[in-house]
Amino acid sequence: MSAPTQVAAPPAVRRSAALGRSTLLRHLGITLVAALLLLAATYGLEPFRNFQLATVAAYLCATAGLTVLTGLNGQLSLGHGALMATGAYTVALTQTRIADSGATSGWLLAVSLLTAVVITVAVGAVIGLAAARLRGPYLAGLTLAVAVVVPAVAITFDEVFGGEQGLSVPVAPPPLGLGTYFPYERWQAWLAGAVTLLTMLLLANLVRSRFGRSLRAVRDDEIAARLAGIHVARTQVLAFVVSAGCAGLGGGLLAVLAQSVSPGAFSLTLSLFLLMAIVIGGLGSLAGAVWGAVLLVALPDLTHSLTELFTLSPAVAQRWEGNLPLAIFGVTLIVVMIAAPGGIQGLLTRIGRALPRRRR
Numbered sequence: 001m002s003a004p005t006q007v008a009a010p011p012a013v014r015r016s017a018a019l020g021r022s023t024l025l026r027h028l029g030i031t032l033v034a035a036l037l038l039l040a041a042t043y044g045l046e047p048f049r050n051f052q053l054a055t056v057a058a059y060l061c062a063t064a065g066l067t068v069l070t071g072l073n074g075q076l077s078l079g080h081g082a083l084m085a086t087g088a089y090t091v092a093l094t095q096t097r098i099a100d101s102g103a104t105s106g107w108l109l110a111v112s113l114l115t116a117v118v119i120t121v122a123v124g125a126v127i128g129l130a131a132a133r134l135r136g137p138y139l140a141g142l143t144l145a146v147a148v149v150v151p152a153v154a155i156t157f158d159e160v161f162g163g164e165q166g167l168s169v170p171v172a173p174p175p176l177g178l179g180t181y182f183p184y185e186r187w188q189a190w191l192a193g194a195v196t197l198l199t200m201l202l203l204a205n206l207v208r209s210r211f212g213r214s215l216r217a218v219r220d221d222e223i224a225a226r227l228a229g230i231h232v233a234r235t236q237v238l239a240f241v242v243s244a245g246c247a248g249l250g251g252g253l254l255a256v257l258a259q260s261v262s263p264g265a266f267s268l269t270l271s272l273f274l275l276m277a278i279v280i281g282g283l284g285s286l287a288g289a290v291w292g293a294v295l296l297v298a299l300p301d302l303t304h305s306l307t308e309l310f311t312l313s314p315a316v317a318q319r320w321e322g323n324l325p326l327a328i329f330g331v332t333l334i335v336v337m338i339a340a341p342g343g344i345q346g347l348l349t350r351i352g353r354a355l356p357r358r359r360r
Contacts, residue, residue, distance in 0.1 A: 027204045031197050038193045042186045050185040051257065052297050057192035058253035060293035061199050063278050064286055065246025070275070071284035072207060073239040074219035075131060076139055079146035080247045080274050085266030086123050086150065087116035087248030088255035092167040093160075095256075099170040109172065109256065113195065116252035117245045124244020128237040147271045151263035166262025169255045192253050199246060204286060206242070215239055269326060276329050280336050282345030291344040295332075300325045 042050050062084055069075050094112040127146060131139050154161040161167065174187035206212055214235050217225040222232050255261040277296050282288025303324040340347035 047185040054188040054192040057196040061250030063289040065243040069243035079143035081270035082150035083247035084251030087251030088261040090116040091252040120248025128240025132233040132236040282343030288345040
């Protein structure tokens, strides 16, 4: 009895299957869909919501980078707010220098953002070299010191960094090709969204690459990773460099959106918020970083709405708006860890897997 002949799939089907297996093409497709959704959303939202959308995009750069460091490589950082401040101040100083020189091209903003990434990567490399030698509470202590020192430096050298008042960030208006009355907030959403989508595309491919597998191997078992031929210290330093670059880019975008930068905007509280956001969103997942970035913008807005429901004196309302987001974040973190240890993204993944079983 002859063996059954295997029928070859048609060429079109084989090409389609190959495209489906290509990680880069799949990520490009997801990025294109996300860009179209973002474009449509900016035309349907009011200006303030577009500004919030741009802010989510800026925070997403930082939370995605922190996800690579903490979620995928297992290094705890309490100082990413300081790295965002480094990027923000770099953009402010570079934009001021460009404005003083009389240059007005909108493309110069890309130069400022790239400079912010380069400077923050250099800072991250120094911190990463020290962090690769530390573990657990010692690493947390080092990054905590960074979170405290950077704002203090900005206050001490007030002639350069503007002290408590900070610096203004001169930003060119939207391109004239978009029209004279093009909404500025929509332009901000486009700008921040495009930069963030490019960052997410690069990170998504990075975590699926050999380097991404090395990150996870070091996180799971350093000794086994070393036996497998992975250079553990170099992998940890590179993880810190990638994460720092993303944080610097996020901080630079925030400075562009707010058109100002001050030490108070990048306090230790921001570092804690970033860490709690990626845990609540889903540690170790870039999709979880998206949920974390949304929470970073939505929870303060929710707090502001709650304080408006009560008749409070301005001083009490200001105190509530300053402390209530941290309390809400803490309570949310406890509830999520009890109900869904994998965070929001982990819960959604479990629900998605359970639905097909029920249909059967």
